[in-house]
Each structure stands twice: as structure tokens, then as C-alpha cells.
Amino acid sequence: MSCSHCGHFSLDTEKIHVPGVLVVIRVPIRRCRLAEHMVGLIATTESGREVARKLTISTTTLKQVGGAPLADNPEDQATDSPIRVAFGPDLEAIHAAECTPQRCKESCTPCYKLLLQQFGFEDQAESETGSGCFDLTAETSEAASA
Secondary structure, X not given: OOOOOXXXXXXXXXXXXXXXXXXXXXXXXXXXXXXXXXXXXXXXXXXXXXXXXXXXXXXXXXXXXXXXXXXXXXXXXXXXXXXXXXXXXXXXXXXXXXXOHHHHHHHHHHHHHHHHHHOOOHHHHHHOOOHXXXXXXXXXXXHHHO
16 A cells, blocks of 8 residues: 655654663654744744744754744753654644645645744745645656556
């Protein structure tokens, strides 16, 4: 059975070093580029920072977005960590089985646009067409096999 993922979905692995333990633990990290971009944009506004804090997995993963720190405590701010969101733009889980082109087109993209408009990013909201919803690797392999 072939499963097509949303083009914004990715699965990364992060290494965690535990003090006093010789083994490095590898943890899977599910990511949504659309949600990360959305959080990065809204965090540049004063009112959006509070929302961005609630949508990220940990405020310690963000040093600054748009020149403004997201973590309440400056000591909690990591230096080079990317934005890690806990949810897709539709506030549902980021998971391989659920992150499909259909969900992206019908739920995530409209929610992304709505949230950006809510924080005054009209141009960015209007420029989102939903074309990133489609997994280009799946489309490329289907075209090659035809």
C-alpha cells in the first residue's frame, strides 16, 4: 500500500546526549515546514509571540524569531535550534499517517492563511496556494513508473 505524505512533512532524527551514559539516544522528530514558517512569521509580532510560545514544543528551542526572544527566561534559549512546532497549522498532530496532501489542502492551508491574516500577514496568506501540500518525491516516482 502506497502512502503519500504532505510535502511539508519531514521526519528528522535528533541525538540526545545523556550525562553519565555512554550511549547516544536517537529520537525521531516529526516536522511541518508550513507550521514552522507560520510560527516564525507570527512570532515577529508582539501579540503573535504568545501564540507562538503555545504552538512550539518547547520555548527552549527558540532563541529568537524576528529579533524578539520567545523564551521567557534568556538562559532557556538555545542558540542554533530550529523552530519545533507541536501541531500543524490546523492544530492537529504532526504524524506521518495524518499528514496527507488532502489534509494539507483542505485543513492546514486554510488554517495557515487564517492565522496569518489574523496577525496582519495578508500578503503571505494570499501567496500560499497549497502547492507545497503534494509530496514531490511521490509524484516524481509515479510519473517515472508511468
